[in-house]
Amino acid sequence: MPLATAAKIHRRQLVAALALAALACSAPPLMAEGAWPARAITLIVPYAAGGNVDVMARWIGPELSARLGQPVVIENVSGAGGIIGTEKAVRAKPDGYTLLLSVESTIIIAKMVTPSTVRYDGLADLMPVTLLGAQPLALVGKPAMQSKTAEALYAELKSVPGKYSYASSGVGTSLHLGGELLKQQGGLDMLHVPYRTGTQIVNDLSGNQLDLAVLPLSMVMQQARAGKILVYGVMSDKPSPAMPEVLPLAGVPAWRGANVTVWQGVFAPKGTPTQIVERLNTALGQVLANPSVRKNFEDGGVTPMGAGPREFAAFVKNEESKFGAIVTKGNIKAE
Known part of the structure; x- marks a missing residue:
């Protein structure tokens, strides 16, 4: 075999070997x-x-x-x-x-x-x-609130700007933003009161020390069924399977689509x-x-x-x- 031909074959073999080595090195971690x-x-x-x-x-x-x-x-x-x-x-x-x-x-x-x-x-x-x-967020209130339904509450909040406050688990949390969305869509004026824990919010609500709060539904189910706090509705288009008796806040036209989970x-x-x-x-x-x-x-x-x-x-x-x-x-x- 001529030397030039042999050299060409050797070069092709070397390129193929290098390509295989590169492929092996680049294999994904799973392989x-x-x-x-x-x-x-x-x-x-x-x-x-x-x-x-x-x-x-x-x-x-x-x-x-x-x-x-x-x-x-x-x-x-x-x-x-x-x-x-x-x-x-x-x-x-x-x-x-x-x-x-x-x-x-x-x-x-x-x-x-x-x-x-x-x-x-x-x-x-x-x-x-x-x-x-x-799970959806729920809008809840102290038992002494005059309004007992979401429709009545919205009308009351709208008629007395700045009178009521709502609590959440802190500034910038999803609970705070849920309350802010209700304010923004409803054109409402409410004061935000940040807390460190949801448990303290529930305690203060049941003791009539807070007006309203936005909390995960699971956090208020027991107290709501015991009549210790009011639940106005959930921030979703349909009731939660966990508490189907609580209706969506979407029943209030201004809050339709204000869904936060x-x-x-x-x-x-x-x-x-x-x-x-x-x-x-x-x-x-x-x-x-x-x-x-x-x-x-x-x-x-x-x-x-x-x-x-x-x-x-x-x-x-x-x-x-x-x-x-x-x-x-x-x-x-x-x-």
Whole structure:
């Protein structure tokens, strides 16, 4: 064989070998590191142990572990209203071994109302996996309120601007924005009273020390059924299965479409392989179908959802637009 021909063949073989090596080096983590999951998975809860989100994590954790064949370790990383734990999840390696269970206030609203301190973008830096559950906010009042229906209350609020106040769990929370939306749509003048905890709000309402409040429905169900507080309606188009006797505030024309829910979902760091996200979503859907898990959700006033990555992402995007409009119109800042 002529030397020139042999040299050409050798060069082609060398190029092919280099191409194969490059392909091997660029293989996605799922292929390079073997079958997922091969070890324990950390589920970050960016709030203290014992809270609502932590409780939900402990409802789903063992069931998710059983379906994936590896331990699911719940790690509470509290601080700054969920921001510290969320930042830790954002910085985690996107390999499917670190997940985040969080809510609308931390994922979406925090960046809007505290832009100088929040260093992540919930939509850009996290991948929605599964929307676990949701519940509407409720407008509630002290038992001594003169108006007993949503229609009568709206008329009273409209007729006496500035007379009444409403409480929420803090400036810039979804509860605050829910109350602000009722003000904006209804053309109302009410004073916002921020509290640190929802439990204290309920106590002060039942003691007639507060006029009104916007709270998750689950937080007021027991007191409402005992007649200790008034529930004027839920911020949704239809009643909640958890308390179907409570009608939507949409019965008041000015409040039609003023819908705000609080929700919980699982997220993964941006760049997590799609195969892993899809498998996680499938497993979480099976967890939510478990009767004992569903009962825990429903007894807690939360409607199980189960929306997958694409539907959940669209939902979060819509939530961002809705809350962003409220924040902008109300010029709301928590700094």
